Amino acid sequence: MITTKIPESEAELIARAQALAGLTLGEIARQEKIKIPKNLNKEKGWIGLLLEQVLGASAGSKPIPDFPHLGVELKTIPIDRHGKPLETTFVCVAPLTGLVGATWQNSHIKNKLSKVLWVPVISERIIPVADRIVGTPFLWSPSVEEEQLLAQDWQELTDMIVLGEVENIHGKHGQILQLRPKAANSQAKTKAFNKNGKPFMTLPRGFYLKTAFTQQLINRFLRIN
Template sequence: MSVDSPLVTPPEDEATLLARAQALAGYTLGELALRAGLAIPADLRRDKGWVGTLLELHLGASAGSKPEQDFAHLGVELKTIPVDSQGRPLETTFVCVAPLTGNTGVVWETSHVRHKLARVLWIPVEGDRALPLAERRVGAPLLWSPSPEEEHQLRCDWEELMDLIVLGQVERITARHGEVLQIRPKAANSRALTEGIGENGQPIMTLPRGFYLKKTFTAPLLARHFLL
């Protein structure tokens, strides 16, 4: 079976998708990998997307590596999130690549970040590094859309970060910028450069950047859902 071919057909509606995700809760990644015929990597350092790929196969995702939502026909994005034994997120959550050029006239309403976060199926997965990958369990899923307050937080950060990019300040952006959303380099190595805009409007070569949700955003989101 190719990694891109799902174990099941794409879900016809949100209820089917959520039921499938609920059915995975409690299983270990090893059990699910065996069922999918997917080899388990030694660790996730070189296979960051492995857990997401495994769950996509079981849920019937169709997007693969395309830049649309994982369940584009439903408008739902899948986000796996590694959590500790208390259900708290262990790391930031990648949203999408940050566009560094061609941003004239971009607005929040039509942004890729808003599109990706409009409807999210969160699936927590045990992430304690001391626990072998095959023994980590999948948690109960959450189907979520941002509340008006959450959307306001995201929008404010997105606008601030995009202003810095447009004004040629991309090299000055640090992970501390943004209350709930941050921009960080996203590259396999320091040689993977992309075009950006410098301080004087000139083209520069810089590391690709990605938008990430901070733990200060995802922790309360999970806590409210799971009543932590």
């Protein structure tokens, strides 16, 4: 029986995640008595929410790691049966104002990525949601080199926001991190500033990890070549 008690240690969390490997989302959801959607068109975050509940995450919607007492963030990553990531990985919402004095060291994104429990899920579109299979989880913290790349990307993207260039940021910016619109619909708007310092309304943005980077992590930890 899967428990939803908050894990008391990192080892307990990892063991609980490893116990899910090989199970389908349907099997997990039924044990938790959670309704399974037919598709994820309107419930894109359902897999992550399911695993948060099963693993005992306690942060909710607060801007802190999912397991705050352990300093661990949970990230599900949809992959195909060959271990290829199917999409970029959302990390957190990017602030578009109030960035004076912001540094990588005090940034929300650094806090989120300091220690991540990755849970791959075989999620090809042709596979019904209930039949998608949880893969082998792994715990990752950025190496010195990885953190340097993340910090450089964050600085580049943040500088562009501060200089009023948010509308000119595209996927080519950043080596492993990218900034792109993150909104439930096109009506959701937030305040930003243009290069003349004038406020205007734009779509909220989010920080995402590029698939080339998450592919490297999967290759390293799951030994997929």
